[in-house]
Amino acid sequence: MSGATNPDLAVRLREAGLRPTRQRVALARALFEVEHRHVTAESLHAEAKAGRNPVSLATVYNTLNQFRDAGLLREVVVAPGRSYFDTNTGHHHHFYVETDGELHDFPSDKVTIAGLPAPPKGTRLSRVDVIVRVRR
Amino acid sequence: MSGATNPDLAVRLREAGLRPTRQRVALARALFEVEHRHVTAESLHAEAKAGRNPVSLATVYNTLNQFRDAGLLREVVVAPGRSYFDTNTGHHHHFYVETDGELHDFPSDKVTIAGLPAPPKGTRLSRVDVIVRVRR
DNA sequence: CAAGCAGTTTAGAACAATTCTAAAACTGCA
DNA sequence: TGCAGTTTTAGAATTGTTCTAAACTGCTTG
Known part of the structure; x- marks a missing residue:
């Protein structure tokens, strides 16, 4: 079950103008298939690396920024050098x-x-x- | 007039538990002898360097942090990597x-x-x- | 008022977070 | 399937900040 592709996510990404690549879908699943989350680039990268969909740190940053720009995520800056991405928009x-x-x-x-x-x-x-x- | 020492500032620093050194007094004057200001470490450093009291960047950072810890300044983080110090506390x-x-x-x-x-x-x-x- | 020590300053190195680069790998369409 | 344009990637570069170790200064004491 957890290896299956979720077509909804692919649609959601496409609607946001983003091609549903393997990496973007993997990150989207980690972010959106569970309850609301607060992640940092580092924490999401660690999570992806530990799972079966390693994604480079650069891609994690790119993807988080794209998701934020597309309105899928909201960025919350709480302290210098401490920025969270919130799946609750x-x-x-x-x-x-x-x-x-x-x-x-x-x-x-x-x-x-x-x-x-x-x-x-x-x-x-x-x-x-x-x-x-x-x-x- | 602008070369004179302002005894009030020295007192204020001492009350905050900070020795009124040349550098701290210079920065305190730039910060507190005018209307409320919003500075970054970089902007204050540039200002000090341009004036007649050059202060190293490390000292500007140290001093801003000390002033903030002493309640003389308030830090406002607005965006990742963008942190202001506000003289209005x-x-x-x-x-x-x-x-x-x-x-x-x-x-x-x-x-x-x-x-x-x-x-x-x-x-x-x-x-x-x-x-x-x-x-x- | 000289001496000394703790507190301070400094340049530069180190570090952390993020973005950039250029090359390799993909995606989607024809 | 081929190909053009996207995307990913490792690693370098950049940015903002803190650390380090040595030189210096302000304050207290003898």
């Missing part, structure tokens, strides 16, 4: 546990942010990131 | 213009964030960062 925010580098989602349903000033003129809103930093 | 949030890397403060007076979930158990709140990302 819906509206939500993050807890970041500074003492051990963990990142957790929380839904934005209940959260309301009021009174934000208008974007500087000549710019349009791209996204509002809320990172709640906590420590143990 | 009060409550406020940021606009980040993704297309050109600019960072702007905005006061948090008017902004209310309601409905944030409680921190994960075993952790205590450190800070809530709100970054409003915009593009031209």
Whole structure:
């Protein structure tokens, strides 16, 4: 079962304008066939290498960037040199546990942010990131 | 006038547990004797080098980290490999213009964030960062 | 006010994260 | 199946930051 090709993923990639190559599909499966995940390039690379679909680190970086640009992933920068890719692209925010580098989602349903000033003129809103930093 | 030593800065550094050395005072003057600023290590280093108080890049990094640890500065990470130090340590949030890397403060007076979930158990709140990302 | 020691600075090496390069390997279409 | 354009790859290069070890400086003491 785990060796089978998932046609949905191939379709999803094609719709994003990306050819469903062996490597991209392998990474997409690791990312999207399970619950929401937070990965770094290094962690995903280690995972792929350990599994039966080794993918070079350069390709992991390329693919994560392409997935992000295509809207399949969201990048969250929590600290200098610490960047996560989040498979949850819906509206939500993050807890970041500074003492051990963990990142957790929380839904934005209940959260309301009021009174934000208008974007500087000549710019349009791209996204509002809320990172709640906590420590143990 | 601009060559004079500012005793307040020396005091402020000493209170932070830092010896007021020539280099630290020079950087503190560049940072704190004007309106609130957003600097990077590189930009501050370039500035110091151009002025009459050249300071090595290593010292700029050390000093920024010390100032941040002492609460004199706040670090804002906006993108991978892009970290600003903000001389405004009060409550406020940021606009980040993704297309050109600019960072702007905005006061948090008017902004209310309601409905944030409680921190994960075993952790205590450190800070809530709100970054409003915009593009031209 | 000289001496000495801990704290600081520095250039350069080292390191970590990410991107680039150029060549080999693929993918998809004709 | 052949072929043109994409994609992958290893390794080099780049970028941002920290480390190292030696020289220097600020502060305290005798």
